[in-house]
Every structure is written in C-alpha cells, then in structure tokens.
Amino acid sequence: xxxxxxLLLMAVCVAITLPLEFVLHARVYRRLRLALMALIPTVIVFxxxxxxxxxxxxxxxxxxxxxxxxxxxxxxxxLVFFIVVPLCGLLTxxxxxxxxxxxxxxxxxxxxxxxxxx
Amino acid sequence: MPEYTVLTVISVIAVVALELAWLRTGIFxxxxxxxxxxxxxxxxxxxxxxxxxxxxxxxxxxxDEMLGVRAPWDIPIEDFGFGFSMVTLTLLIWVRVTRRDxxxxxAHKEAS
Numbered sequence: 167x168x169x170x171x172x173l174l175l176m177a178v179c180v181a182i183t184l185p186l187e188f189v190l191h192a193r194v195y196r197r198l199r200l201a202l203m204a205l206i207p208t209v210i211v212f213x214x215x216x217x218x219x220x221x222x223x224x225x226x227x228x229x230x231x232x233x234x235x236x237x238x239x240x241x242x243x244x245l246v247f248f249i250v251v252p253l254c255g256l257l258t259x260x261x262x263x264x265x266x267x268x269x270x271x272x273x274x275x276x277x278x279x280x281x282x283x284x
Numbered sequence: 285m286p287e288y289t290v291l292t293v294i295s296v297i298a299v300v301a302l303e304l305a306w307l308r309t310g311i312f313x314x315x316x317x318x319x320x321x322x323x324x325x326x327x328x329x330x331x332x333x334x335x336x337x338x339x340x341x342x343x344x345x346x347x348d349e350m351l352g353v354r355a356p357w358d359i360p361i362e363d364f365g366f367g368f369s370m371v372t373l374t375l376l377i378w379v380r381v382t383r384r385d386x387x388x389x390x391a392h393k394e395a396s
Contacts, residue, residue, distance in 0.1 A: 172335070172342050179313070184388070204374050204377040204381060215291065215295070224288045224344050224345070224346055224349040224350075225288075225296055225345045226346075228342050232342070255371035255374055256374060256378055259317070262319045
C-alpha cells in the first residue's frame with residue numbers, strides 16, 4: 167500500500183476539487199478539449215524539467231512511496247502530478263470566478279448603500 | 285548557484301514574460317487570479333509538505349542543487365516558484381483558449 171502513497175495523494179487532490187466542477191460550476195471537465203489545450207503545454211514543459219532534474223540529480227524519488235512504473239526516467243507519479251495539480255488550479259480559478267461573479271451580481275453589491283443618517 | 289534555484293528563477297521570469305510580451309490576457313490584474321493563487325498555495329503547503337517532509341520524504345532533494353531554505357515544514361523554497369510557474373502557465377493558456385472559444389461561439393450566434 168505504501169508504494170501507492172504518491173498516487174493516493176494525487177487522488178485526494180482530484181477528489182477534493184471535484185465538487186468545484188459541480189457545486190461551483192467550474193465547467194473544466196465539461197470543456198475537456200479546452201482543458202487539454204491548457205494542460206498539454208504545461209505537461210510537456212514540466213516533464214522536460216522533471217527529466218532534467220532527475221538526470222542532473224536535483225531530486226530522486228523514494229522507492230518506498232512510488233509504484234516503480236517509469237516513463238523513461240520519469241516516474242508515472244510525476245506525469246500524474248503534472249496533470250492533476252494544474253487541473254486543480256483550473257478548477258480553483260473557475261470556481262473563484264463563479265463566486266466573484268455571484269458577489270458582483272448580487273443586489274447588495276450593485277446597489278449603493280443607503281445613508282444611515284436619516 | 286544551485287541548479288534547481290536557477291531553473292526556478294528562470295521559469296518564473298519566463299512565465300511572467302510570456303504573459304506581458306505575448307499572451308497579454310491581463311490575468312495579473314485580476315482579483316480572480318490572485319485569490320485562486322492564494323488558495324492554490326495554501327493547498328500546496330499541505331500536499332507539498334507531505335511530499336517533501338524530511339522524516340519520510342516521497343521526493344528527496346539534492347542539497348547541493350537548492351538554496352537549502354526549507355519552509356514551511358520542510359518544503360524547499362524553490363518549490364513555490366515551481367508551483368507558481370506551473371499553475372500560472374496553465375491558467376494563462378486556459379484564459380486564452382476559453383476566451384477565443386467564447387468569442388467564436390458568440391460570433392456564430394450573431395451570424396445565425
């Protein structure tokens with residue numbers, strides 16, 4: 167079970183941000199094509215960075231907490247990380263946009279406050 | 285200079301330059317962006333804190349390639365630059381492609 171620790175951590179990220187899609191109308195998963203367009207450059211750039219980091223010995227992965235499945239020199243978990251974390255960022259951004267939009271549209275925000283000196 | 289530190293600084297400069305010189309989404313002037321980043325950084329501390337904790341690390345850093353400043357908990361300070369670049373790059377492209385998609389849709393609507 168320990169070797170799944172990194173992947174489980176990523177699953178937790180997916181699970182806790184999932185309500186943003188539905189409760190706060192993030193509509194990221196429902197715009198999958200656009201989400202992929204935003205994610206793919208990030209996945210490529212940061213995978214390259216990760217590979218450089220591994221080859222240049224900037225960091226290594228604890229074999230106790232990863233599955234051992236590799237894509238070249240990069241652990242599978244890192245690819246998952248570069249998809250999941252930016253995805254969580256998109257969901258957060260859209261959810262914040264939804265909340266801000268509602269605050270701005272609410273009557274309290276659009277109507278000037280009545281003076282209380284009357 | 286430690287290489288991870290150098291790469292992190294370059295990535296932050298590159299992403300900011302990408303926005304200012306090319307994409308020009310205006311994201312850095314949005315409350316929506318900065319509030320989102322504050323939330324992302326809060327959760328980064330939890331997740332990254334777990335990944336980098338020195339007692340049982342998932343990711344093990346080479347001390348020669350980083351500044352050695354680890355906070356909060358044992359998070360290498362460089363990781364925050366890494367996270368900023370990764371999430372900001374994604375948001376920049378997202379804002380760009382979703383806006384283009386919206387304007388195409390409204391153009392279609394007007395035409396029909």
